[in-house]
Amino acid sequence: MDAALLPKAELHVHVEGTLEPELVVELAQRHGVALPTTDPAALRAARRFTDLQSFLDQYYEAAELLRTEQDFHDLMAAYLARAERAGVRRAEVFLDPQHHTERGVPLEAVFDGLSAAAAASPVSVDLVPCFLRHLGPDAALEALRTWLPHREHFVGVGLDSTEVGNPPAAYAPAYAVAAAEGLHRTAHVGEEGTAADVAEALDTLGIERLDHGNHCLDDGEVVARLRDTGTPLTVCPLSNVALRVVNALEDHPLPAMLAAGLQVSVNSDDPAYFGGYVDDNYRALRDVVGLTDDQLTALALASFDASFAEPAAKDAWRAEVRAAASAPLASPTAS
Numbered sequence: 001m002d003a004a005l006l007p008k009a010e011l012h013v014h015v016e017g018t019l020e021p022e023l024v025v026e027l028a029q030r031h032g033v034a035l036p037t038t039d040p041a042a043l044r045a046a047r048r049f050t051d052l053q054s055f056l057d058q059y060y061e062a063a064e065l066l067r068t069e070q071d072f073h074d075l076m077a078a079y080l081a082r083a084e085r086a087g088v089r090r091a092e093v094f095l096d097p098q099h100h101t102e103r104g105v106p107l108e109a110v111f112d113g114l115s116a117a118a119a120a121s122p123v124s125v126d127l128v129p130c131f132l133r134h135l136g137p138d139a140a141l142e143a144l145r146t147w148l149p150h151r152e153h154f155v156g157v158g159l160d161s162t163e164v165g166n167p168p169a170a171y172a173p174a175y176a177v178a179a180a181e182g183l184h185r186t187a188h189v190g191e192e193g194t195a196a197d198v199a200e201a202l203d204t205l206g207i208e209r210l211d212h213g214n215h216c217l218d219d220g221e222v223v224a225r226l227r228d229t230g231t232p233l234t235v236c237p238l239s240n241v242a243l244r245v246v247n248a249l250e251d252h253p254l255p256a257m258l259a260a261g262l263q264v265s266v267n268s269d270d271p272a273y274f275g276g277y278v279d280d281n282y283r284a285l286r287d288v289v290g291l292t293d294d295q296l297t298a299l300a301l302a303s304f305d306a307s308f309a310e311p312a313a314k315d316a317w318r319a320e321v322r323a324a325a326s327a328p329l330a331s332p333t334a335s
C-alpha cells in the first residue's frame with residue numbers, strides 16, 4: 001500500500017515550516033519585497049542546514065513575508081491541500097504567534113487567516129500556538145495572556161525554537177496558566193537537548209506529549225518513565241536528518257524507540273524545508289529504515305491515539321486505518 005493511502009494524523013507540523021518557495025515568491029511580489037532570487041528552485045536549493053539554529057534563522061526570515069490574514073489563509077490552505085493528498089485526516093498545527101506580533105502583525109490576522117482555511121478543508125484541524133524559547137519565559141506568559149481572548153482558535157500550547165541554553169523549567173508558569181485554562185500541553189524537548197531536559201520537562205511542564213524527544217534514548221530511566229506514563233513522542237525523521245540530529249536516515253532511532261515500548265507517531269515538522277511531507281516520512285521509513293507495512297499501520301494508529309481530538313472521531317479514524325490496511329492492493333493493470 002502506498003503511504004499516502006494510509007489515513008493518519010499529523011501532530012507535529014509548524015505552519016510557518018510549510019512555506020514553500022513558490023509561495024515565498026508570490027508573497028514577496030504581493031508585498032513589494034525584493035528577494036535575492038525569484039527562482040523557486042534556487043530558493044529551495046538554499047534550504048540546507050548544519051543544525052537547528054541555522055534552520056531557524058532562515059525559517060524566521062521567510063516567515064516575515066507573512067503579513068496579512070490572506071497570507072496566513074493561503075499558507076494554511078496550501079498545507080492542507082498537500083496534507084489531504086498525504087492521507088492526513090487530522091492535523092494539529094503549530095504556529096509561532098510571537099514572531100508575527102513582534103513585527104506588528106495583528107493576532108487576529110494570524111488566527112482568522114489560519115482558521116478560515118482550516119474551516120474550508122476536509123481535514124480536521126486544530127491550532128497549537130508555541131512559546132518561542134529565544135524570547136524567554138516572561139514573554140511566553142505575556143503572549144499567552146494575549147492569546148487567551150482568542151481561545152476559540154486553539155486547543156493547546158507548545159514550546160519551540162532554540163533549545164540549547166533555554167531549558168524547559170523556566171516555562172513552568174506559562175504551562176501552569178495553560179493547564180488552568182484547560183489547554184493541552186506539548187513541548188519540543190530532546191531534539192538538540194538532553195535526556196535530562198526531557199526529564200525536566202516531564203517534571204515541570206505537565207506535558208501530555210513530547211515533540212521530538214530523540215535524546216531520551218541516552219538515559220534508560222527517562223525512557224522507562226516515558227514508556228510507563230505512555231507519553232507519546234511526535235517524531236520527525238526527515239527533519240532529524242536535515243538538522244543533523246541523526247547522521248543518516250538509516251541510523252534513525254525510531255525502531256529503537258518502538259523496541260523500547262515508546263508511543264511514537266511520524267510527522268513532517270517543517271516539510272517545505274526538510275524535503276518531504278508526512279507521507280514522504282512514512283515512505284522513507286519503509287524504503288530506507290526498513291519498516292514493514294504492519295509497522296507503518298501501527299504508527300498511523302498511534303498517531304490517532306496521541307491526538308487531542310475527541311475520542312469518537314479518533315475511533316472512526318482508527319477504523320479507517322484498519323480498513324485501509326486490510327483492503328486488497330489495487331492491481332497496477334486494473335482500469
Ligand code: ADE
Pocket residue numbers: 014017052059160161162188191239269270
Ligand atoms: N520551530 C520550527 N521547527 C522547529 C524545530 N524542529 N525545533 C524547534 N523549533 C522549531
Ligand code: ZN
Pocket residue numbers: 012014160188211269
Ligand atoms: Zn517542530
